[in-house]
């Protein structure tokens with residue numbers, strides 16, 4: 077009997093010890109993130125003229141949401157901007173959609189560039205090159221095809237471009253969409269990736285993901301234009317690295333990037349995550365070790381072993397409490413980033429969270445096992461350091 081009481085006592089002590097610092101963390105996290113991610117956009121001081129922004133939209137193919145996503149760029153509440161649509165393939169059906177929008181909004185300054193220009197390996201850069209050369213404003217916004225803007229998103233980004241800041245990027249997140257794949261994407265971007273992204277931003281580590289980034293054009297011109305980064309597939313990472321090396325800061329804007337691709341499938345999402353892992357492994361090899369350590373199940377196992385070894389605490393109880401607390405913190409983080417009601421219930425969240433946690437080791441090992449990178453229609457191989465080469469499709473005789 078004494079033993080049982082002792083064990084129960086030990087367990088509740090353990091739970092309390094594990095919970096207090098994490099509860100404090102949760103509270104602080106909530107306060108800081110509310111401020112960081114959802115502060116009100118203050119208009120620029122009236123005496124400062126709004127800087128013009130050239131918005132580069134590299135497009136490839138169409139999906140059911142493309143028209144409405146692109147339309148949000150025509151209806152933004154920002155006084156001076158131009159839209160530069162870039163489409164490599166002259167028979168791409170995206171051309172029709174862009175033409176319809178240009179006709180629908182004749183007062184918005186917009187142009188279409190087709191054919192691209194081969195300046196290197198990176199197809200996104202090749203596609204954007206003509207638009208970049210024609211851009212007339214001092215700020216460039218590179219914005220991927222699946223991104224949706226709110227009326228004040230551009231203003232929000234521009235207002236973050238303060239002195240000393242060279243690049244303002246948006247933390248990847250997703251719009252509300254139906255289905256399990258959409259839940260999975262929201263859970264991933266709102267928990268596992270958001271945690272690292274925000275920590276990296278706090279510690280000023282380069283984690284720039286280039287789906288929506290506002291950059292001072294002069295800083296890109298200084299190194300020879302976007303083509304200077306065309307030997308890499310991860311042009312976003314190297315562009316940010318180059319700015320940092322020249323003493324410029326990067327910051328996250330207060331709105332996340334609202335990804336709203338019309339194709340929302342588990343396979344394509346996982347293929348994208350695997351592609352990103354391959355990029356990170358080649359560019360920052362230390363992530364081979366660090367990435368697994370940033371996972372709940374792995375770090376939990378290590379910590380449980382450590383507390384058993386050091387303090388003789390029950391590792392199983394510690395592990396279960398760790399997973400529970402991690403799970404709750406993830407829920408809090410996701411809710412803060414969403415800043416409103418989530419489009420799914422708690423059961424869907426549990427399913428999405430468990431699915432991601434279980435698939436993550438598989439995706440990671442898969443990325444290490446098969447280094448070939450498939451991006452849209454092409455396949456590449458990365459050298460250590462991140463320089464890419466395209467693997468030409470074999471010609472059948």
Ligand SMILES: CCCCCCCC/C=C\CCCCCCCC(=O)N[C@@H](CO)[C@H](O)/C=C/CCCCCCCCCCCCC
Pocket residue numbers: 269272273275276279281282283284285286287310311312313352353355356360363366367369370
């Ligand atoms: C004991 C725990 C240590 C935690 C270390 C965390 C290791 C990194 C884990 C996951 C990486 C997620 C990176 C964030 C998003 C990257 C998305 C992405 O891959 N985007 C690519 C395509 O657009 C892009 O080219 C890559 C950009 C950045 C890659 C940089 C990776 C290093 C990140 C290291 C962050 C450390 C933060 C410190 C946390 C304590």
Ligand SMILES: O=c1ccn([C@@H]2O[C@H](COP(=O)(O)OP(=O)(O)O[C@H]3OC[C@@H](O)[C@H](O)[C@H]3O)[C@@H](O)[C@H]2O)c(=O)[nH]1
Pocket residue numbers: 133134135136199200203219220221222285286287288309310311312348451452453
């Ligand atoms: O061959 C291509 C592939 C892609 N693209 C364009 O590049 C943008 C990003 O493409 P995807 O949506 O397929 O890829 P991701 O969302 O994974 O991109 C992300 O990862 C790779 C980085 O280089 C990108 O900057 C980043 O946005 C889109 O706007 C797409 O239209 C091209 O113009 N040509």
